[in-house]
Amino acid sequence: MENKPEYLAFWLGLSKIGVVTALINTNLRWKTLVHSITVVKSKAIIFGGSLQDAVEAIRATLEEDDSEMKYYCYEEGSEGFSPTSLNTLLQQSPPHPPTTMNEFSFSDRLLYIYTSGTTGLPKAAIIKHNRYVWLGTAIRYMLNIPDGEIYYTSLPLYHSAAGVTFACQTVVHGDTLALRKKFSASKFWEDCIKFNATVTQYIGETCRYLMAQPVRPEEKQHQVSTVIGNGLRPTLWSTFVERFQIKKVGEFYGSSEGNANIINTDNTTGAVGFISLIIPSVYPVTLIRIDEATGEPVRNRKGLCIRCKPGEPGEFVGRIIINDPVRNFDGYVNDQATNKKVINNVFSTGDSAFLSGDIMVMDKNGYIYFKDRTGDTFRWKGENVSTMEVESAISQALNLTDCVVYGVEIPGAEGRAGMAAIIDTEHKVSFDTLAQKLKKLLPTYAMPIFIRIVDELERTGTFKLKKFNLQKEGYNLDVVKDPLYYLDVKLGKYIPFDKATYDEICSGKSRL
Known part of the structure; x- marks a missing residue:
């Protein structure tokens, strides 16, 4: 489904009766779409009317494996097969909360968010209730964002950046979230003014598109003081902040499923985060040396990984601590895919860590800079x-x-x-x-x-x-x-x- 307020309402309501919702990329078609639906053993599909053709194209394939698959269309779709109208069901439903029979736990699964990972078709990353709350809340408090802010995003809600980081501010903390169906460089600042937005979101591409736009009054008439995202390159950073009068840039690095997440809290140009060199055990993430040709970790005589020195590129990893919502790696629905992202005997015999698949560089002060993704x-x-x-x-x-x-x-x-x-x-x-x-x-x-x-x-x-x-x-x-x-x-x-x-x-x- 494309961005709209109902998107959040659907998965939030479903979670209250014990249903785990998979958030599917609206760009997917055919084989990749079939895989994303079946890999989590879906029993039903909710889709927006504008995407009915994509669902209809794979219906026969889906029903080869599950003839009981249910289809719910929200808003009017194109002519073709006749899915159940979700609009009609909602009008017929009682206004009071449903009676739930489930016993819930903070460590239950809430959502599946798909990631390409390193190989193969999209992987369904497990997002538990505790992880959802932690991801959004951590950014909020690390950047010292006060209550009552208005957040604006035009990024897709099926990704964790908008669907978790920003949506959490509404679902968990009660702030306002303003949405646009799709990013528009020409309408971006107009939207921020329209919604009185004070915090907005970016990825590297959107920053570049905004900078390519002709100068217009709206870009200095907004109330946005904080921008949060990833991919704002050092070469663009200063000019972006100056042109659009941004006070704080919350550049962060992380993944939907990973436990190696960091954030730039003090506007250091180009940095995606910081690791304490004085007390590294406080947050056990680091860079390990890898072979440039093979991408495999380089090990010492004891068979352990080697930490990178300042200025030396390496793969970003996070130590796994079981039953810790911050340090644990919940992985994917597919166990084999999960195992490929775990490395053993990292800093001591018997330990394990999450492999991010990204190459970073750390300076002598502990600031981390993104360099590249690994080969696959x-x-x-x-x-x-x-x-x-x-x-x-x-x-x-x-x-x-x-x-x-x-x-x-x-x-x-x-x-x-x-x-x-x-x-x-x-x-x-x-x-x-x-x-x-x-x-x-x-x-x-x-x-x-x-x-x-x-x-x-x-x-x-x-x-x-x-x-x-x-x-x-x-x-x-x-x-x-x-x-x-x-x-x-x-x-x-x-x-x-x-x-x-x-x-x-x-x-x-x-x-x-």
């Missing part, structure tokens, strides 16, 4: 993209066995754009239809921007495909001699990548 996932358009999911889609679309996917940097863009190296020695790839096939298999943000055709792919000694050198070469025409293609969004297909397009991208003229 990258971030684009504000979404995490699993390379394994994209590789699987390409193989399915082209009946190929070998391809690798990785993220490449684009000047002036946040995150990394997807690039795929595909073996095609027999010239069987049809670039006229590839984009159409991938569009049915992948969310729009996960579609590769670049395609590289190769004769062979380098493998490790255990036959895993290697992508380090490919990622390093990227789409640089001065280095890459293989045929390259890029996704022309207007034409809806992949076309040859030439020097003129390459120059436009490098100069920042092309936004892809």
